[in-house]
Amino acid sequence: MLVALTDPIDPAGEAILRQAGHDVELAGEGGLDALLARAEAVIVRRKLPDDLSARAPRLLGAIRQGVGVDMIPVEDCTAQGVLVANVPGANADSVAEFAVAQMLAIARRVEAMHGLLLREGWNTARAQSATASELRGRTLGIVGVGAIGQRLAEIAAHGFRMRVLGHRRKATGLPEHIAYAPLETLFAESDYIVLACPLTEETRGLASAARLARMKPDAWLLNVARGPVVDEAALLDALRGKRIGGAALDVHAMQPLPEDHPFRTLPNVLLTPHTAGLSREAVTRMSTGAAGETVRILRGEKPRNFVNPEAWDAALQRRARLGHPAPEASPA
Structure with a gap:
């Protein structure tokens, strides 16, 4: 599947995604909207549009590379069955x-x-x-x-x-x-x-x-x-x-x-320019943590740091509607 990046992540995180068989793309000349239109997941480091689900019809998960999920329209995601996860404690x-x-x-x-x-x-x-x-x-x-x-x-x-x-x-x-x-x-x-x-x-x-x-x-x-x-x-x-x-x-x-x-x-x-959490070590932890959550969501599993667990049933329906097989077992 395709994982969209709003911003670059640490190479260790990108390696996790590619080893799981996913393509990884950073927003290019066409802008983020063009990338979101094709993506099954997005790893987030900047504010996403409030109508995310309408702009990203294939999206299964929005994963925050960090803690604060105010950059993600959680209510819209929950209503449409898009899973939201973050990486608390990494920074x-x-x-x-x-x-x-x-x-x-x-x-x-x-x-x-x-x-x-x-x-x-x-x-x-x-x-x-x-x-x-x-x-x-x-x-x-x-x-x-x-x-x-x-x-x-x-x-x-x-x-x-x-x-x-x-x-x-x-x-x-x-x-x-x-x-x-x-x-x-x-x-x-x-x-x-x-x-x-x-x-x-x-x-x-x-x-x-x-x-x-x-x-x-x-x-x-x-x-x-x-x-x-x-x-x-x-x-x-x-x-x-x-x-x-x-x-x-x-x-x-x-x-x-x-x-x-x-x-x-x-x-x-x-x-300072919003850099408190951006040491080399923290960026690696946030990137690998976000990549791991992305892989789990795309496999059809619940993320470990589940921001909107009430969206789970809708997420399974969305996954089936988009033609993705249901997971054999969904860990609690």
Whole structure:
């Protein structure tokens, strides 16, 4: 069968697909639509159209090369019997380490010292050390204590001896080094707030004007989740008024970040281009994981990380309608 790639994957992942007998194509001159029209599966690293099933009449599966499935129209897929899978945890170490790197750079004034050393000299740069701080003893608030949040908490608590607050839908069952906190408490007491939650209707705009107003004047907001989790207008207002220490933003409401976006002009903003989860090791894990799920779906099996299990019966009907044999056994 044909597996469409919205973006390149690691060669190890492509090898898994080809060894299983599938063709693999990256969107070319004809664009993604032309490729989707012929594909039985798509491995996803960018937003797919909301009417995916109409554009991809042969599609059996949409597989996210990563965690967040907001790039896939899950509701449309479920209605049409297209299976959706992802690869949770594959980039947890990468994203957690990235957030730690951001906190260290902020605490020790690394970016400011680098710029001043080049522009104004040694002594001016060294003067930045007067405002540098350690992470030890500081409070880290994590919104979204899944695989990424738990790994970050582990590093922060055991490696830097930080106090860690966590917020998720289920308050119980957190590791002992994470204290559950309501959002209002977490925003008020944290020195660093890391957003690591999925984008849902409940989390959209979670970092609101009211919650940003509760932050300490020197606290930083770090977003490695999705851009719309933050009320961007409210954050801009807080940053311009210097009511918070700053923001480190790896994800943005509009991507790529527009050239004229005001975030680019603010000295208390650290910008990166949605790369927190893209270490060499994480890309290999995500690619091979997504390829494995794709092979399972095309064989007629349930994926291990099944996002829409309620679509299973419709998926079997779709598979039969498209002329693919039913699997001999479908693992639970």
